[in-house]
Amino acid sequence: MKMRRWLVSGLLVAGCLLSWLAPAIRQQAGGEGLGGFAAFRKARLELPERYESICPGTVGDIINTWGVSPAELEGLGLVAGRPAKNGTEGEDSNSLAAEGKNLAESRLTKVRYFDLDGDGIRERYSLRDGIIKAEVGSRLIWESPASWWVDYFFLGDANNDGWQELNLLVWKEGSFGPQQPFWVEGEDRSIKNHLFIFKLEEGEIKPVWQSSNLDRPNLRAALIDGNGDGKKELLALEGSYTDSGKFQLTLWEWNGWGFSRLR
Ligand SMILES: [Ca+2]
Numbered sequence: 001m002k003m004r005r006w007l008v009s010g011l012l013v014a015g016c017l018l019s020w021l022a023p024a025i026r027q028q029a030g031g032e033g034l035g036g037f038a039a040f041r042k043a044r045l046e047l048p049e050r051y052e053s054i055c056p057g058t059v060g061d062i063i064n065t066w067g068v069s070p071a072e073l074e075g076l077g078l079v080a081g082r083p084a085k086n087g088t089e090g091e092d093s094n095s096l097a098a099e100g101k102n103l104a105e106s107r108l109t110k111v112r113y114f115d116l117d118g119d120g121i122r123e124r125y126s127l128r129d130g131i132i133k134a135e136v137g138s139r140l141i142w143e144s145p146a147s148w149w150v151d152y153f154f155l156g157d158a159n160n161d162g163w164q165e166l167n168l169l170v171w172k173e174g175s176f177g178p179q180q181p182f183w184v185e186g187e188d189r190s191i192k193n194h195l196f197i198f199k200l201e202e203g204e205i206k207p208v209w210q211s212s213n214l215d216r217p218n219l220r221a222a223l224i225d226g227n228g229d230g231k232k233e234l235l236a237l238e239g240s241y242t243d244s245g246k247f248q249l250t251l252w253e254w255n256g257w258g259f260s261r262l263r
């Protein structure tokens with residue numbers, strides 16, 4: 001009996017000690033729990049490299065680069081500009097699934113020259129091994145933090161304010177971007193996908209808008225005026241956190257504080 005009491009109090013002490021030590025242990029693992037992200041990054045680095053030379057800006061580009069059929073785009077109300085393929089819905093989803101899998105299981109290398117701030121000088125945006133760099137001439141003006149894995153970037157006026165933006169699809173730990181709301185406690189620390197929007201102003205890359213965890217990871221996204229209203233909509237090729245064979249196309253529009261889903 002005495003022995004059992006000792007055991008119980010011993011366990012209690014061990015428990016208290018562990019709960020007291022736990023934050024210290026977590027801190028040693030990188031403060032933000034980088035152990036999980038390091039493993040994520042390592043797995044990403046092992047994926048085959050894929051090169052992409054264009055940023056799709058039209059429905060036709062999307063068909064050519066995302067493995068999407070015209071019928072699927074017409075299903076979202078986007079005019080594909082060429083006759084829809086004679087196929088069943090099942091065949092269409094298969095083609096999206098096949099190309100989606102290729103996109104999901106690759107590591108993108110991409111370079112784009114683009115004048116984001118409209119000063120007449122094009123900057124160089126280059127993505128490699130999950131890090132994006134912005135350079136003017138030989139000067140590095142910004143690179144994404146090592147605690148992010150950037151899967152994809154696209155350039156264009158995401159919020160329809162007349163200024164072009166640098167838009168990133170980012171994997172990172174924790175639901176919020178660098179601007180975490182101060183009232184949020186006990187944040188979800190899982191590694192999820194985000195859409196981050198930046199602008200180039202006075203020679204500096206500055207955040208414009210950052211999503212919290214996306215409901216589904218975006219493999220690709222593009223800004224196209226699909227309905228001809230003069231504003232850009234966001235077309236996203238979405239995967240799934242849990243089902244590696246599941247893909248869907250969704251269409252969104254900027255609502256002033258974020259994106260609302262149209263279809
Ligand atoms: Ca410029």
Ligand SMILES: [Ca+2]
Nearest residue numbers: 157159161163
């Ligand atoms: Ca803009």
